[in-house]
Amino acid sequence: MIFKFLAVTSPLVFILPTLVSLRNIKKYELKFRILSWHVWLAFVIEMISYWLWMHKQSNLFLLHLYTILEFELVSLFYIILLKQYSKIWSIPTIMISFVVFAIIDSLFFHDLNHFNVFARSIECLIIISYAIYYLYKHLISSKTISFRNDPVLLTNTAFLFYFSVSFFLFLFSNHIMAETFKTYLVWTMHSIALWIYYTTIGIALWKAGKK
Numbered sequence: 001m002i003f004k005f006l007a008v009t010s011p012l013v014f015i016l017p018t019l020v021s022l023r024n025i026k027k028y029e030l031k032f033r034i035l036s037w038h039v040w041l042a043f044v045i046e047m048i049s050y051w052l053w054m055h056k057q058s059n060l061f062l063l064h065l066y067t068i069l070e071f072e073l074v075s076l077f078y079i080i081l082l083k084q085y086s087k088i089w090s091i092p093t094i095m096i097s098f099v100v101f102a103i104i105d106s107l108f109f110h111d112l113n114h115f116n117v118f119a120r121s122i123e124c125l126i127i128i129s130y131a132i133y134y135l136y137k138h139l140i141s142s143k144t145i146s147f148r149n150d151p152v153l154l155t156n157t158a159f160l161f162y163f164s165v166s167f168f169l170f171l172f173s174n175h176i177m178a179e180t181f182k183t184y185l186v187w188t189m190h191s192i193a194l195w196i197y198y199t200t201i202g203i204a205l206w207k208a209g210k211k
Contacts, residue, residue: 058113063120081156084181162193
């Protein structure tokens with residue numbers, strides 16, 4: 001019952017961040033515009049995926065495309081974020097390498113009708129590394145830390161939380177697809193994590209628009 005409710009209501013998770021970002025897009029610094037593009041991309045992919053699911057068609061191929069686009073946008077966000085602390089020449093190299101790796105994964109290891117476990121897991125690990133590195137640099141360079149008032153710190157926390165949860169869920173996703181109960185459990189956990197993730201991003205975008 002919970003799984004069906006979360007599945008049916010999944011598009012609603014994007015309402016807050018989408019409306020807030022559309023309202024404030026002209027006010028945002030570049031990093032929050034990139035974050036807004038990430039939200040819009042996720043919303044469009046979710047709506048297409050939802051339509052395919054309602055018509056009982058496979059939508060897993062969308063995850064292959066979304067993984068690449070999501071990673072590139074999040075990496076761009078961290079390029080801007082981390083340039084104040086160190087040289088970021090490595091991130092563009094990682095971005096290019098990841099696209100090549102993700103395409104190879106989709107072509108030779110996990111076809112479009114299965115979860116792109118390798119690419120998704122590597123994406124999660126890299127973004128977790130971005131988030132931890134930023135948090136470390138921020139902690140040693142700032143005298144005060146305020147999750148309540150800092151939209152960047154809120155966003156970083158959202159990334160760290162969601163991609164940590166996703167890493168463990170997607171890592172074992174292909175192994176439990178045949179077990180209905182475990183599949184429902186995993187996707188229920190993912191849906192809950194998604195609600196927390198986009199609600200936090202929505203709050204961060206709202207606070208960024210007030211500055």
